[in-house]
Amino acid sequence: MLPDIQLVMRPGIVELGWGHPDPALLPTEALAQATALTLADHGAAALAYGAEQGPGRLLHALAERLGRVEGVTPPVAQLMITGGTSQALAMLCSQLSRPGDVVLVEAPTYHLALRIFRDYGLHSVMVPGDAQGLHVETARTLLQMLRARGERVAFLYIVSNFGNPTGVSLAPERRYALATMARHEALMVIEDDAYGELWYDAPPAPAIYNLMPGGPITRLGSFAKVLAPGLRLGWMLADPTLVRRCTATGMLDSGGCVNQFTAHIVATLINQGQLDQHIANARAIWRSRRNTLLTALARHLPAGCTWHPILGGFFVWVRLPTHLDAAALLPIAEAAGVSYLPGTRFFATGGGHHYLRLSFSLLPPSELELGIARLSKVLRSARS
Incomplete structure (x- = not known):
């Protein structure tokens, strides 16, 4: 079986x-209550094809919550609902890279991200780090060396908070350095922030994305760890141009929001304070x-x-x-x-x-x- x-x-x-x-x-009980409430109040919308960017209810609830928790409220035009970090990474690989490109990654890094990059024909180049996180200057040196020999670097991928597998967070001064490098070198940084809310002693430093408004940084969040992995729901913060590129795909044009029903349920959970x-x-x-x-x-x-x-x-x-x-x-x-x-x-x-x-x-x-x-x-x- x-x-x-x-x-x-x-x-x-x-x-x-x-x-x-x-x-x-x-949270099975909270999800059951939120599901019943969603069907009662928003059933027709929740069960329809969703807007490609995600339902407005969740986009606005998520933007408000990020502002309340982090002190920075993102414009809704910078948000997109995803099917979780894995789906978002695959989507970004399809939009930002082509087979044979290089991806800069931490050494060590999330093993299944490496698998996704291989699926798209990308070559991962490891950047060393320490107890303070990624060595930013080493990343810059590697980037310049790779470009000098004609290789195309699609992006740099980093788990910024409580990383998988090390548990290390990127130090505040290195976050500023990485954001600055990304802008100066025109390098896309994908910030995987799946664990940022799972702090046990003090909240983490500000997200790299929040340090460089308008910079080439894309931030990924997920409800898999903080709520339930079976929901297959997450979010992306990116430049509105990249959001529009990601929504203008045949898959989303055909099927709409990747998880319309669960997106509405999570919006209800946020609005009710249950998340x-x-x-x-x-x-x-x-x-x-x-x-x-x-x-x-x-x-x-x-x-x-x-x-x-x-x-x-x-x-x-x-x-x-x-x-x-x-x-x-x-x-x-x-x-x-x-x-x-x-x-x-x-x-x-x-x-x-x-x-x-x-x-x-x-x-x-x-x-x-x-x-x-x-x-x-x-x-x-x-x-x-």
């Missing part, structure tokens, strides 16, 4: 590799799970393992002693009842052999504790 969902839990294995929200935290309430509740739970995982790492992992402080998002990026290969150890770990994602998956051209990514978003505290205890035994055995 075919599965209903992407995530398949394997009996006896603590799955620390999946960056999915815990199904127990999905804010759900994010606050989920943030408190994930903060506690973050603390549980970090405490377990400090208690159990052997000497030589290190990780960054995690201020938000879903992930912890663990550096193993250099003689340990996370990919080679994965079958041993799974036989011992714990799984993770090896670091090699987050690099386009090699690297990350002694890194692994852990997620605390899916499992309750007791499972997180158990998983780290099992992982520790595997690592200690491999060292001996």
